[in-house]
Amino acid sequence: MTTPEPRDEADLSEAIRSARGPLCIGGGFTRGFANGGARLSLARLSGIALHEPGALTLVARAGTPMAEVERTLAEAGQRLPFEPLDLRALLGTSGEPTLGGAIATGASGPRRVLVGGARDFVLGARFVDGTGMVVRSGGRVMKNVTGLDLARLLAGSHGTLGVLTEIALKVLPAPETARTLRLSGLDTAAACAALAAALSAPLEVSGAAFDAEGGIARLRLEGFAASVEERAARLAERLRPWGAAEEDPDTDWAAIRDVRDFAGRPGDVWRLSLRPSEAPAILARAGGAQRLDWGGARAWLLLPEGTDLRGWLGAAGARAVLVRAAPDTLHALGRFPPEAPAVAHLSAALRERFDPRGLLNPGLMAAA
């Protein structure tokens, strides 16, 4: 398979125009997507175009390594607010995660529960659609309602509407300090209730996770030291009905974010998107090893290979994404759940207009 590596938008446009068949678009190809098509790598479309700390703004090309983005922001005491996932350990992949990959896949981590996900921080984007047309949407300012919001539509579209080339993001200050409180010996129902109680209080909890195997719920607070100390005391008070909360200075939130507990363990990995109040009942039926994030709005499940979780859960299965499985399981079940007919019709109509030849990651989000 040839691997075209365009250096700029014009190159990319040409590569798409001249493509003879399906393309497999990626930055570092760390997310384990493959469709048999020619790889189209964005790795050379790299570099930070602008970082204006006083305006909380970063503009970078899609192939910019995440590590470079994070380093640049850290030098100014800032960071990407949405805590992008790095699934290399879980998926057993290698390569360099890129900014474009994180945005295109909507790779949002634990902090989403407080500040929002990847798409919430997208201020603008440039992309090349499936006809080779170069498009700019949004801009670099925080408030912008000029025209339809294609940048946010492209975020999470997994490259199926267009190939991102440049992204403008809102960034946030990195906090002075972070602390984690831990509750032990909980079942899923108690944990979801405790996490909801914490998230309903004005304490700015920035991580709310539960390890169902260990029975441990963890809550993170970030900010200025004095404020975090005060909020930690109040959070412990609020959590008292579920036991005595302990400080847990060893918590590795990056490991929680990346579900590293499931790395190297055999089985398929599924992701469920839930209403936290409905999570305990659904998860009790789902079985397997479970990790919860976002206060119970996201669940990671490790299930025996080949399990058809969607079939098993019925209606709730419509919110299940297959993250890691053998190729034949992925092929049989599909990564993403089927959409309701009216929504599927709109999604298909959009793809038909943005990618009429079906070149861009076909089969990844919807059946090709």
Add this chain to the structure above:
Amino acid sequence: MQMPPPDPAILGRRAEIVARLRAALPGVPVIDDPAETRAYECDALTAYACPPLCVVLPGSTAEVAAALRICHGECVPVVPRGAGTSLAGGSLPTADSVVIGLARMTRTLEISAEDRFIRVEAGRTNLSVTQEVEPLGLFYAPDPSSQLACAIGGNIAMNSGGAHCLKYGVTTNNLLGVTMVLMDGTVVEIGHPSGEALGLDLLAAVCGAEGQLGIVTEATLRLVPRPEGARPVLIAFDRSETAGDCVSAIIRAGLVPVAIEFMDRPCIEACEAFARADYPLCEALLIVEAEGSEAEIADQLARIRAVAETFQPLEIREARDAAEAARIWLGRKSAFGAMGQIGDYICLDGTIPVSELGPVLARIAELAEGYGLRVANVFHAGDGNMHPLILFDANSADGLSRAEALGADILRLCVERGGCLTGEHGVGVEKRDLMDAQFTRDDLEAQMRVKDAFDPRWLLNPAKVFPLEVSAGRRAA
């Protein structure tokens, strides 16, 4: 401002169309008396008005769908309307269009304290949502200044902001799902209370689409915990540039205040004359608000003060209690009323990068002088969303057109400096013909393809957002 000529065939079938709507919608008001349709001839952009063919006021999603099916079958354009508070003419009718108003759809459908969301019908006012969930210690964060009157459906159409979006984001960041009716009457459910899109993020396309894609009839809104308290500090400067630099420095210091508001001298003077808030008379004034517990507020205000002092401000005035806080906000909140006392004005809402504040304000003053008009500036400084208010005399023959020409120049300036035409009001008809300044034909083509997918006949909210010349081929099809 041009609008396409109404379709004479539709005007000629008016009685039939009204009869069909009435027959399909028993008990639903279908207004066709010219004396009554005049109430719908414009929104808050009152400079333009046109009574519609008729007005339908459905009471449910099913009724909206029934009305749209008929309009679709008859090939009649439809203008969705929330509370009619758009400053951009987002719900300006055409003579051959049916207005579908959501004013009767105000019910609460579900509240979940545990999952922190509320589901309401889209005719609900913004403020009433927050009022309803206040006893739970929660609130709905986007707070456009029209929040007492504006409808959630309109907020979604325009992706409304407010004074507190530096911290909480705008509508798109607080919207979890919608029930929407497509032009052909199909009802679609988009989004989920978890807020996560598993397929294409259609909700992102719908929010801010100005009614081009469908009529949102129900909305699931994210609720956030209400902070314990908030207090502002007022900081006065002798130069606008210094105020702009101070905003950047506050943000660089790791602070994300819940609001940073800016006022220039003409605005300060007008507010003083009107509201007597006892503001210092100076070139530029910032109001910076911190929120949290009492200790957190005190800590943040101390940090803000420390940053501000390095810029040699003329004065720093910290609110020590609720009364002083209200006094600091009094002038800012009465700014629009104060300007209205002086004369007629148009309000722009272009956005710029904060670093461009000084040069942009200087250039606005030059442009205004060139037109012989006065401009006052209020500004959500934290997010760069300007609100230049152009004063003019509506009784003079060319008053409005000169003010509009200056407004267009100011918005082009915002785009040149890295910003955009509109930060929160929307394009509507007002900025439609300026879209070329910000977008290439290909950029607009891509946006129009989204509309093609949702509204292939181009019947929804006609002649808005896209320059007429650019959309001509599609509208004629």
